[in-house]
Amino acid sequence: MKKIILTSLTMAAFAALVACKKNKEGADPKEELPKYANIETVKDVKLSLSYTVTSDATLPSTFADTVKKTQDLLNKVFASKDFRDELYKRNFHDSAYTKSTSTCFNRVYGSTVTGRSIAGKSVYDNLLPNTTFSIAVNIRKNGDNTTTLGSASACGTRITTNDYWLKLSEKRLAQRLARHWAHEYTHIRGYRHDSNVPSGYKWGSDVNKDPAYGVGDVVGVVLDKWTAAGLIK
């Protein structure tokens, strides 16, 4: 009889332990979302930005602070309802058009537009599949070329940013970088421009057709809105 009581107690203790664990795991996911003053969040995002600099590149002495600010801005934007809602409004061309480079994400075509279009929601889901992710950048001097901000390969691992425009005189440099790195990160997530597409099917740099220009534009739209509202500087 004594043995049975002990077993019952052990079972009760075990059940309590399981219940406790379940409660923790079953917590309302909204409580886990980051909270920013007056910015509504819909996603938990923990982005870390890292960068290297080639020996011939020139940067402002405060550039490390600028990158921290950019990381903070991108975390806020990617986590926000504003970013999601603005991207959901758009439909893009399928710029992940080759099988060889489509393996880094799940390609989903839009259901509301005919042809091989992709809904903004698909781009959003492919851009932010994980809560925690990182973006690595290499900053270099690109000779006398002052027409290209930088580049990244479809399904690649690292962004290249050219140094010529990274100056404190650049208006709101951290915001400009946020747009640029969001654009390049869209390439890393598999989306390309139309350079290899037959001439009859090209879509150009239209922010409502090209996913990378679109994501960069949406980041800019959201940051401009928050700046105008005094939510960020």
Ligand SMILES: [Zn+2]
């Ligand atoms: Zn690009």
